[in-house]
Amino acid sequence: MRTLILSDLHLGCGPCPGIFAGSQALGGLLSELGAGPLRVVLNGDTFDYWAQVDHRDGAARVTQALLEDPVNAELLTRLGEVVRAGGALVVRGGEHDRDLVAASARARVLAALKLVEAQSAHVTWHRLLTPSVLDVGAARLIVARGGRGHEAARRLAELLLNPLRRQYGVGFADLLRPDYVASVLAALAVNPTAAKLVLRQLADVGWHRLRSDCERALRLTETLAAAGLSAREREVFGLALDPEVPLGDAFDSHGALELARLKLFRHSLGRRPETDADGLRSIAGAEWHALRALARRRHASAAVIGHSHIAGWRSADGLTVADTGTWTWRVETPEASASVASWRETMASWQDVARVGLSRAHAVAARARFTAAWIEPRPAGQGAHMALVEWRPGHGLVVLREQELARAH
Numbered sequence: 001m002r003t004l005i006l007s008d009l010h011l012g013c014g015p016c017p018g019i020f021a022g023s024q025a026l027g028g029l030l031s032e033l034g035a036g037p038l039r040v041v042l043n044g045d046t047f048d049y050w051a052q053v054d055h056r057d058g059a060a061r062v063t064q065a066l067l068e069d070p071v072n073a074e075l076l077t078r079l080g081e082v083v084r085a086g087g088a089l090v091v092r093g094g095e096h097d098r099d100l101v102a103a104s105a106r107a108r109v110l111a112a113l114k115l116v117e118a119q120s121a122h123v124t125w126h127r128l129l130t131p132s133v134l135d136v137g138a139a140r141l142i143v144a145r146g147g148r149g150h151e152a153a154r155r156l157a158e159l160l161l162n163p164l165r166r167q168y169g170v171g172f173a174d175l176l177r178p179d180y181v182a183s184v185l186a187a188l189a190v191n192p193t194a195a196k197l198v199l200r201q202l203a204d205v206g207w208h209r210l211r212s213d214c215e216r217a218l219r220l221t222e223t224l225a226a227a228g229l230s231a232r233e234r235e236v237f238g239l240a241l242d243p244e245v246p247l248g249d250a251f252d253s254h255g256a257l258e259l260a261r262l263k264l265f266r267h268s269l270g271r272r273p274e275t276d277a278d279g280l281r282s283i284a285g286a287e288w289h290a291l292r293a294l295a296r297r298r299h300a301s302a303a304v305i306g307h308s309h310i311a312g313w314r315s316a317d318g319l320t321v322a323d324t325g326t327w328t329w330r331v332e333t334p335e336a337s338a339s340v341a342s343w344r345e346t347m348a349s350w351q352d353v354a355r356v357g358l359s360r361a362h363a364v365a366a367r368a369r370f371t372a373a374w375i376e377p378r379p380a381g382q383g384a385h386m387a388l389v390e391w392r393p394g395h396g397l398v399v400l401r402e403q404e405l406a407r408a409h
Helices: 022-034 059-067 070-083 103-113 151-169 169-176 180-190 194-205 208-218 220-226 231-241 256-269 285-298 340-352
Strands: 002-006 038-043 088-092 124-128 132-136 139-143 302-306 311-317 317-325 372-377 386-391 396-405
Touching: 002 022, 002 132, 022 038, 022 372, 022 396, 038 070, 038 132, 038 139, 038 302, 059 070, 059 103, 070 088, 070 103, 070 151, 088 132, 088 139, 103 124, 124 132, 124 151, 139 285, 139 386, 151 169, 151 180, 151 194, 151 208, 169 180, 180 194, 180 208, 180 256, 180 340, 194 231, 208 220, 220 231, 220 256, 220 311, 231 256, 256 311, 256 340, 285 302, 285 317, 311 396, 317 396, 372 396
Parallel strands: 002 038, 038 088, 088 124, 139 302, 302 317
Antiparallel strands: 002 372, 132 139, 311 317, 372 386, 386 396
Protein backbone atom coordinates (compact mmCIF):
# COMPACT_ATOMS: atom_id res chain seq x y z
CA MET A 1 0.00 0.00 0.00
CA ARG A 2 1.17 3.53 -0.72
CA THR A 3 2.53 4.97 2.53
CA LEU A 4 2.91 8.51 3.85
CA ILE A 5 4.95 9.01 7.04
CA LEU A 6 5.11 12.22 9.00
CA SER A 7 5.97 13.10 12.58
CA ASP A 8 6.06 15.70 15.32
CA LEU A 9 2.83 17.60 14.76
CA HIS A 10 2.61 18.57 18.46
CA LEU A 11 -1.11 19.17 18.43
CA GLY A 12 -2.14 20.98 21.58
CA CYS A 13 1.20 22.63 22.29
CA GLY A 14 1.31 26.31 23.05
CA PRO A 15 -1.34 28.96 23.51
CA CYS A 16 -3.88 29.40 20.74
CA PRO A 17 -3.18 29.03 17.86
CA GLY A 18 -0.29 26.79 18.96
CA ILE A 19 2.88 25.74 17.22
CA PHE A 20 1.30 23.30 14.72
CA ALA A 21 1.36 25.02 11.34
CA GLY A 22 0.04 22.41 8.92
CA SER A 23 -3.75 22.29 9.23
CA GLN A 24 -4.28 23.47 5.64
CA ALA A 25 -1.14 21.86 4.24
CA LEU A 26 -2.07 18.34 5.35
CA GLY A 27 -5.42 18.52 3.59
CA GLY A 28 -3.70 19.78 0.45
CA LEU A 29 -1.10 17.02 0.59
CA LEU A 30 -3.66 14.26 1.03
CA SER A 31 -5.72 15.64 -1.83
CA GLU A 32 -2.72 15.72 -4.17
CA LEU A 33 -1.86 12.10 -3.38
CA GLY A 34 -5.14 11.23 -5.02
CA ALA A 35 -7.58 8.36 -4.79
CA GLY A 36 -6.66 4.83 -3.87
CA PRO A 37 -5.77 3.12 -0.60
CA LEU A 38 -3.27 5.09 1.44
CA ARG A 39 -1.54 4.24 4.70
CA VAL A 40 -0.69 7.24 6.88
CA VAL A 41 1.87 6.73 9.65
CA LEU A 42 2.07 9.30 12.45
CA ASN A 43 5.53 8.69 13.85
CA GLY A 44 5.23 10.08 17.35
CA ASP A 45 4.53 13.38 19.12
CA THR A 46 1.29 13.79 17.22
CA PHE A 47 -0.22 15.16 20.42
CA ASP A 48 1.61 17.12 23.09
CA TYR A 49 0.62 15.94 26.55
CA TRP A 50 3.67 17.62 28.08
CA ALA A 51 2.28 21.06 27.29
CA GLN A 52 -1.02 20.51 29.10
CA VAL A 53 -1.67 22.10 32.47
CA ASP A 54 -3.65 19.08 33.64
CA HIS A 55 -1.62 16.27 32.06
CA ARG A 56 -1.73 14.43 35.41
CA ASP A 57 -5.55 14.28 35.33
CA GLY A 58 -5.66 11.12 33.26
CA ALA A 59 -4.96 10.29 29.64
CA ALA A 60 -8.61 10.15 28.60
CA ARG A 61 -9.46 13.58 30.00
CA VAL A 62 -6.40 15.28 28.50
CA THR A 63 -6.95 13.56 25.14
CA GLN A 64 -10.55 14.73 25.05
CA ALA A 65 -9.45 18.30 25.75
CA LEU A 66 -6.93 18.10 22.91
CA LEU A 67 -9.53 16.77 20.48
CA GLU A 68 -12.00 19.54 21.29
CA ASP A 69 -9.66 22.04 19.65
CA PRO A 70 -11.19 22.80 16.20
CA VAL A 71 -7.84 22.48 14.36
CA ASN A 72 -7.13 19.10 15.92
CA ALA A 73 -10.68 17.87 15.35
CA GLU A 74 -10.55 18.80 11.66
CA LEU A 75 -7.24 17.01 11.21
CA LEU A 76 -8.55 13.81 12.81
CA THR A 77 -11.66 13.97 10.63
CA ARG A 78 -9.47 14.20 7.53
CA LEU A 79 -7.42 11.19 8.65
CA GLY A 80 -10.62 9.28 9.29
CA GLU A 81 -11.58 9.89 5.66
CA VAL A 82 -8.33 8.17 4.60
CA VAL A 83 -9.32 5.06 6.57
CA ARG A 84 -12.91 5.08 5.29
CA ALA A 85 -11.59 5.21 1.72
CA GLY A 86 -9.90 1.84 2.20
CA GLY A 87 -6.65 3.07 3.72
CA ALA A 88 -5.04 2.62 7.11
CA LEU A 89 -3.68 4.73 9.95
CA VAL A 90 -0.72 3.80 12.14
CA VAL A 91 -0.28 5.90 15.29
CA ARG A 92 3.11 5.55 16.94
CA GLY A 93 3.72 6.90 20.41
CA GLY A 94 6.33 9.59 20.92
CA GLU A 95 7.98 11.20 23.89
CA HIS A 96 5.13 13.69 24.26
CA ASP A 97 2.20 11.34 23.62
CA ARG A 98 3.19 8.03 25.12
CA ASP A 99 -0.09 8.38 27.09
CA LEU A 100 -1.84 7.13 23.94
CA VAL A 101 -1.04 3.59 25.13
CA ALA A 102 -4.03 3.96 27.48
CA ALA A 103 -7.15 2.33 26.05
CA SER A 104 -9.32 5.23 27.21
CA ALA A 105 -7.17 7.71 25.25
CA ARG A 106 -7.30 5.56 22.12
CA ALA A 107 -11.08 5.38 22.37
CA ARG A 108 -11.28 9.18 22.28
CA VAL A 109 -9.07 9.32 19.18
CA LEU A 110 -11.11 6.64 17.40
CA ALA A 111 -14.27 8.61 18.14
CA ALA A 112 -12.67 11.74 16.66
CA LEU A 113 -11.79 9.77 13.52
CA LYS A 114 -15.54 9.05 13.12
CA LEU A 115 -15.08 5.42 12.21
CA VAL A 116 -17.48 2.54 12.63
CA GLU A 117 -16.22 -0.50 14.53
CA ALA A 118 -15.15 -2.45 11.43
CA GLN A 119 -13.14 0.50 10.14
CA SER A 120 -11.40 0.94 13.51
CA ALA A 121 -9.58 -2.32 12.84
CA HIS A 122 -7.54 -0.42 10.24
CA VAL A 123 -6.11 1.88 12.93
CA THR A 124 -3.14 0.39 14.73
CA TRP A 125 -1.12 1.67 17.69
CA HIS A 126 2.60 1.22 18.20
CA ARG A 127 4.59 2.01 21.34
CA LEU A 128 7.41 4.54 21.52
CA LEU A 129 10.35 2.24 22.21
CA THR A 130 9.45 -0.45 19.68
CA PRO A 131 10.40 0.26 16.04
CA SER A 132 7.66 -0.51 13.53
CA VAL A 133 8.40 -2.71 10.53
CA LEU A 134 6.39 -1.94 7.40
CA ASP A 135 6.28 -3.72 4.08
CA VAL A 136 5.62 -1.55 1.03
CA GLY A 137 5.46 -3.65 -2.09
CA ALA A 138 8.34 -6.07 -1.66
CA ALA A 139 10.53 -3.60 0.25
CA ARG A 140 10.84 -3.46 4.02
CA LEU A 141 11.41 -0.36 6.09
CA ILE A 142 11.66 0.57 9.76
CA VAL A 143 9.88 3.47 11.42
CA ALA A 144 11.47 4.64 14.67
CA ARG A 145 12.13 7.61 16.95
CA GLY A 146 15.46 9.15 17.87
CA GLY A 147 16.64 11.14 20.86
CA ARG A 148 17.51 10.38 24.46
CA GLY A 149 17.11 11.96 27.89
CA HIS A 150 13.32 12.21 27.74
CA GLU A 151 12.75 12.43 31.50
CA ALA A 152 15.13 15.36 31.95
CA ALA A 153 13.47 17.11 28.99
CA ARG A 154 10.03 16.52 30.44
CA ARG A 155 11.03 18.10 33.73
CA LEU A 156 12.43 21.15 31.99
CA ALA A 157 9.20 21.48 30.02
CA GLU A 158 6.89 20.97 32.98
CA LEU A 159 8.69 23.04 35.59
CA LEU A 160 10.25 25.87 33.58
CA LEU A 161 9.22 26.17 29.94
CA ASN A 162 5.47 25.64 30.36
CA PRO A 163 4.95 28.29 33.06
CA LEU A 164 7.24 30.72 31.24
CA ARG A 165 5.12 30.24 28.13
CA ARG A 166 1.69 30.23 29.76
CA GLN A 167 2.12 32.85 32.46
CA TYR A 168 4.67 35.20 30.94
CA GLY A 169 4.29 34.81 27.19
CA VAL A 170 7.77 33.50 26.35
CA GLY A 171 6.11 31.48 23.60
CA PHE A 172 8.78 31.43 20.92
CA ALA A 173 11.10 29.32 23.06
CA ASP A 174 8.75 26.44 22.12
CA LEU A 175 10.08 26.63 18.58
CA LEU A 176 13.54 25.43 19.65
CA ARG A 177 12.21 22.03 20.68
CA PRO A 178 13.19 19.22 20.94
CA ASP A 179 16.30 20.82 22.44
CA TYR A 180 14.70 21.75 25.74
CA VAL A 181 17.96 23.00 27.16
CA ALA A 182 18.18 25.54 24.33
CA SER A 183 14.49 26.41 24.77
CA VAL A 184 14.84 27.16 28.47
CA LEU A 185 18.14 29.01 28.05
CA ALA A 186 16.56 31.26 25.42
CA ALA A 187 13.59 31.89 27.70
CA LEU A 188 15.92 32.80 30.58
CA ALA A 189 17.72 35.28 28.34
CA VAL A 190 14.54 36.83 26.94
CA ASN A 191 12.87 37.35 30.31
CA PRO A 192 15.05 36.67 33.38
CA THR A 193 12.52 38.42 35.62
CA ALA A 194 9.84 35.91 34.60
CA ALA A 195 12.32 33.09 35.19
CA LYS A 196 13.03 34.44 38.68
CA LEU A 197 9.31 34.40 39.46
CA VAL A 198 8.90 30.83 38.17
CA LEU A 199 11.87 29.65 40.24
CA ARG A 200 10.36 31.43 43.23
CA GLN A 201 7.11 29.52 42.67
CA LEU A 202 9.02 26.25 42.70
CA ALA A 203 10.63 27.23 45.98
CA ASP A 204 7.27 28.24 47.45
CA VAL A 205 5.74 24.82 46.79
CA GLY A 206 8.74 22.96 48.14
CA TRP A 207 10.04 21.59 44.86
CA HIS A 208 13.67 22.21 45.76
CA ARG A 209 14.87 18.84 44.52
CA LEU A 210 13.08 19.18 41.18
CA ARG A 211 14.47 22.68 40.78
CA SER A 212 17.95 21.31 41.42
CA ASP A 213 17.33 18.63 38.78
CA CYS A 214 16.48 21.34 36.25
CA GLU A 215 19.53 23.38 37.15
CA ARG A 216 21.73 20.31 36.68
CA ALA A 217 20.12 19.57 33.31
CA LEU A 218 20.83 23.13 32.18
CA ARG A 219 24.42 23.04 33.53
CA LEU A 220 23.99 26.78 33.89
CA THR A 221 27.44 27.57 35.27
CA GLU A 222 29.22 25.79 32.41
CA THR A 223 26.75 27.12 29.84
CA LEU A 224 27.22 30.74 30.84
CA ALA A 225 30.97 30.30 30.54
CA ALA A 226 30.61 28.62 27.14
CA ALA A 227 28.42 31.52 25.99
CA GLY A 228 31.30 33.89 26.65
CA LEU A 229 29.92 35.74 29.67
CA SER A 230 32.52 37.54 31.74
CA ALA A 231 32.77 36.91 35.48
CA ARG A 232 30.83 40.11 36.15
CA GLU A 233 28.14 39.22 33.61
CA ARG A 234 27.76 35.72 35.11
CA GLU A 235 27.40 37.25 38.57
CA VAL A 236 24.79 39.77 37.46
CA PHE A 237 22.79 37.21 35.50
CA GLY A 238 22.82 34.85 38.46
CA LEU A 239 21.43 37.62 40.68
CA ALA A 240 18.75 38.36 38.08
CA LEU A 241 17.58 34.74 38.27
CA ASP A 242 18.00 34.19 42.01
CA PRO A 243 14.51 33.86 43.52
CA GLU A 244 15.81 35.10 46.88
CA VAL A 245 17.03 38.42 45.47
CA PRO A 246 14.20 41.00 45.56
CA LEU A 247 12.98 42.42 42.28
CA GLY A 248 14.36 45.85 41.45
CA ASP A 249 17.65 45.55 43.32
CA ALA A 250 20.11 47.88 41.59
CA PHE A 251 22.95 45.45 41.07
CA ASP A 252 23.56 46.25 37.40
CA SER A 253 24.93 49.73 36.85
CA HIS A 254 26.98 49.15 33.70
CA GLY A 255 24.69 47.25 31.34
CA ALA A 256 26.24 43.91 32.25
CA LEU A 257 22.84 42.22 32.47
CA GLU A 258 21.87 43.19 28.92
CA LEU A 259 25.18 41.88 27.59
CA ALA A 260 24.78 38.66 29.57
CA ARG A 261 21.27 38.12 28.20
CA LEU A 262 22.37 38.82 24.64
CA LYS A 263 25.31 36.41 24.81
CA LEU A 264 23.17 33.64 26.30
CA PHE A 265 20.40 34.19 23.76
CA ARG A 266 22.87 33.98 20.90
CA HIS A 267 24.46 30.86 22.37
CA SER A 268 21.13 29.08 22.89
CA LEU A 269 19.99 29.71 19.32
CA GLY A 270 23.35 28.56 17.97
CA ARG A 271 22.95 25.02 19.31
CA ARG A 272 20.92 23.80 16.34
CA PRO A 273 22.41 21.24 13.90
CA GLU A 274 23.95 22.43 10.69
CA THR A 275 22.05 21.79 7.45
CA ASP A 276 22.91 21.66 3.76
CA ALA A 277 21.78 24.01 1.00
CA ASP A 278 18.34 22.35 0.97
CA GLY A 279 17.94 22.71 4.72
CA LEU A 280 18.46 18.99 5.38
CA ARG A 281 20.50 17.75 8.29
CA SER A 282 23.20 15.12 8.11
CA ILE A 283 22.48 11.63 9.45
CA ALA A 284 25.88 10.37 10.51
CA GLY A 285 28.01 9.08 13.37
CA ALA A 286 26.44 7.03 16.14
CA GLU A 287 22.94 7.73 14.82
CA TRP A 288 23.78 6.27 11.39
CA HIS A 289 25.57 3.23 12.84
CA ALA A 290 22.65 2.45 15.18
CA LEU A 291 20.18 2.62 12.28
CA ARG A 292 22.37 0.39 10.13
CA ALA A 293 22.52 -2.21 12.90
CA LEU A 294 18.75 -2.05 13.40
CA ALA A 295 18.11 -2.38 9.67
CA ARG A 296 20.35 -5.44 9.44
CA ARG A 297 18.51 -7.13 12.31
CA ARG A 298 15.13 -6.46 10.69
CA HIS A 299 16.28 -7.16 7.11
CA ALA A 300 15.20 -3.68 6.05
CA SER A 301 16.58 -1.47 3.29
CA ALA A 302 15.22 1.82 4.66
CA ALA A 303 14.42 3.62 7.89
CA VAL A 304 12.19 6.63 8.59
CA ILE A 305 12.82 8.52 11.79
CA GLY A 306 11.45 11.49 13.73
CA HIS A 307 12.14 13.60 16.83
CA SER A 308 14.83 16.02 15.62
CA HIS A 309 12.35 18.50 14.02
CA ILE A 310 14.79 18.94 11.13
CA ALA A 311 14.31 16.97 7.92
CA GLY A 312 17.27 14.86 6.87
CA TRP A 313 18.37 12.24 4.36
CA ARG A 314 21.14 9.76 3.72
CA SER A 315 21.39 6.86 1.29
CA ALA A 316 24.54 4.74 1.40
CA ASP A 317 25.72 1.14 1.77
CA GLY A 318 22.32 -0.33 0.92
CA LEU A 319 20.42 1.74 3.50
CA THR A 320 18.25 4.81 2.94
CA VAL A 321 17.24 6.94 5.94
CA ALA A 322 14.80 9.85 5.97
CA ASP A 323 14.08 12.15 8.88
CA THR A 324 10.61 13.59 8.33
CA GLY A 325 11.17 16.77 10.36
CA THR A 326 8.22 18.55 11.94
CA TRP A 327 4.98 20.28 10.97
CA THR A 328 5.39 23.00 13.58
CA TRP A 329 6.63 26.53 13.20
CA ARG A 330 10.42 26.84 13.26
CA VAL A 331 12.07 30.04 14.35
CA GLU A 332 14.68 31.56 12.06
CA THR A 333 17.70 33.26 13.54
CA PRO A 334 20.43 35.59 12.32
CA GLU A 335 23.64 34.10 10.98
CA ALA A 336 26.31 33.43 13.58
CA SER A 337 28.37 36.21 12.03
CA ALA A 338 25.51 38.74 12.22
CA SER A 339 26.05 42.00 14.05
CA VAL A 340 25.31 42.52 17.72
CA ALA A 341 22.57 44.94 16.68
CA SER A 342 20.88 42.21 14.62
CA TRP A 343 20.90 39.77 17.54
CA ARG A 344 19.68 42.49 19.91
CA GLU A 345 16.78 43.21 17.55
CA THR A 346 15.89 39.51 17.39
CA MET A 347 15.87 39.17 21.17
CA ALA A 348 13.72 42.28 21.46
CA SER A 349 11.21 40.83 18.98
CA TRP A 350 10.89 37.72 21.16
CA GLN A 351 10.06 39.99 24.09
CA ASP A 352 7.46 41.95 22.12
CA VAL A 353 5.57 38.99 20.62
CA ALA A 354 4.16 36.61 23.18
CA ARG A 355 2.28 34.15 20.98
CA VAL A 356 3.07 31.84 18.10
CA GLY A 357 0.96 31.76 14.97
CA LEU A 358 0.56 32.80 11.37
CA SER A 359 -0.72 36.27 12.24
CA ARG A 360 2.46 36.90 14.24
CA ALA A 361 4.94 35.45 11.77
CA HIS A 362 5.84 38.88 10.42
CA ALA A 363 6.97 40.04 13.85
CA VAL A 364 9.33 37.14 14.53
CA ALA A 365 11.00 35.32 11.66
CA ALA A 366 9.26 31.93 11.68
CA ARG A 367 8.51 29.43 8.96
CA ALA A 368 7.27 25.89 8.56
CA ARG A 369 8.36 23.05 6.28
CA PHE A 370 5.77 20.36 5.65
CA THR A 371 8.05 17.39 5.03
CA ALA A 372 7.20 13.70 4.96
CA ALA A 373 8.39 10.35 3.64
CA TRP A 374 6.48 9.00 0.64
CA ILE A 375 6.86 5.33 -0.31
CA GLU A 376 5.20 3.73 -3.33
CA PRO A 377 5.33 0.02 -4.24
CA ARG A 378 6.81 -0.94 -7.58
CA PRO A 379 4.84 -3.31 -9.80
CA ALA A 380 5.44 -7.06 -9.87
CA GLY A 381 7.16 -7.10 -6.49
CA GLN A 382 10.17 -5.10 -7.66
CA GLY A 383 10.72 -3.23 -4.41
CA ALA A 384 9.55 0.32 -3.77
CA HIS A 385 10.35 3.95 -4.42
CA MET A 386 11.00 6.17 -1.41
CA ALA A 387 11.20 9.97 -1.37
CA LEU A 388 11.59 12.76 1.13
CA VAL A 389 8.92 15.22 0.01
CA GLU A 390 7.77 18.68 1.00
CA TRP A 391 4.33 20.18 0.54
CA ARG A 392 4.69 23.83 -0.47
CA PRO A 393 1.59 26.00 -0.56
CA GLY A 394 1.11 27.25 -4.10
CA HIS A 395 3.56 24.71 -5.52
CA GLY A 396 2.24 21.36 -4.33
CA LEU A 397 4.40 18.32 -3.70
CA VAL A 398 8.15 18.77 -4.19
CA VAL A 399 10.61 15.87 -4.10
CA LEU A 400 13.71 16.74 -2.08
CA ARG A 401 15.47 13.36 -2.27
CA GLU A 402 14.52 9.95 -3.67
CA GLN A 403 15.81 6.41 -3.86
CA GLU A 404 14.73 3.02 -5.19
CA LEU A 405 14.44 0.37 -2.45
CA ALA A 406 15.39 -3.21 -3.15
CA ARG A 407 13.01 -6.02 -2.32
CA ALA A 408 13.47 -7.65 1.06
CA HIS A 409 15.30 -10.96 1.29
